[in-house]
Amino acid sequence: MHASAAPENPVPAVEPHAADALAVLGRRLGPAFCIIDSTQNILCSSPGAEVDGLLKKARAQIARAVAAGEPMEILLDDDALLRIVPLRGAQPSTFAVVVEHLRSRGTLGTTAMRFGLTRRETDVLRLIVANHTNSEIARVLYIAECTVSDHVKNLFRKVGCSRRTELLTKLFLG
Numbered sequence: 001m002h003a004s005a006a007p008e009n010p011v012p013a014v015e016p017h018a019a020d021a022l023a024v025l026g027r028r029l030g031p032a033f034c035i036i037d038s039t040q041n042i043l044c045s046s047p048g049a050e051v052d053g054l055l056k057k058a059r060a061q062i063a064r065a066v067a068a069g070e071p072m073e074i075l076l077d078d079d080a081l082l083r084i085v086p087l088r089g090a091q092p093s094t095f096a097v098v099v100e101h102l103r104s105r106g107t108l109g110t111t112a113m114r115f116g117l118t119r120r121e122t123d124v125l126r127l128i129v130a131n132h133t134n135s136e137i138a139r140v141l142y143i144a145e146c147t148v149s150d151h152v153k154n155l156f157r158k159v160g161c162s163r164r165t166e167l168l169t170k171l172f173l174g
Contacts (some may be wrong), residue, residue, distance in 0.1 A: 004030055006062035038066050051099055058082055061131055066095060073168050075129035081168070111171050115158050125153040125171075 009105050017019035036055070040062055045051055055062065064070035065084040074082040083098040108129070112122040120141075127137045134152065138145040152164075161167050 026082065032099040034097050035087070036062075036095050036097055038095075043091075043094065045174060051097065054080060054082060055097065058161060062097070063080070064131070066093075071165065072128075072131060073165060074131055075168070115171070117155070121151050121155055121158075124148060125167075126153075128152070129168060 031097050032051055034051045034055075035043045037043055040055060040059065042051065042055070048121045054076060057076055061072070061074045062082070062084060065074075069086050071086065072084045074084070076082060081100040083096075084102065085098070085156055088098055089095045108122065108126055111117075112125065117125065124137055127140060132140065134145050134148045137148045141148070155167060156162055159167055159170050161170055
């Protein structure tokens with residue numbers, strides 16, 4: 001019996017942090033992206049990506065995502081969604097920022113109509129996409145936090161999801 005020979009053109013190994021970035025980017029073809037460090041310096045970006053202005057607009061929200069070390073989605077001006085994803089691997093404290101342009105998906109209003117959302121559910125959704133917590137939403141809308149929770153549950157039911165990230169994905173990217 002002969003030992004099997006190694007393939008002539010083996011697939012190169014992917015570093016763990018690069019694999020994370022590829023997983024994020026592989027879901028959709030074409031979004032601009034960059035890799036930033038914990039101080040929001042751009043380490044690299046996709047060719048032709050003009051992300052500087054968007055990063056400046058979302059500086060405070062990106063800082064929260066970086067501090068938390070958790071994935072976050074930030075809606076900017078109803079036409080761009082930033083996905084911030086912490087990368088694990090050789091270079092600590094690095095994050096992928098993927099820019100999804102939403103103009104072709106419609107505005108928040110058309111999305112609300114498509115899913116049959118009430119005016120109040122749309123108000124809650126607008127604050128969810130701005131990355132507000134339930135308690136912050138309650139303060140802004142002058143309603144009880146348990147009422148916000150009920151609206152969020154209704155949003156999940158109408159859209160067919162169970163988490164905020166999934167809600168945003170289905171509403172704007174699905």
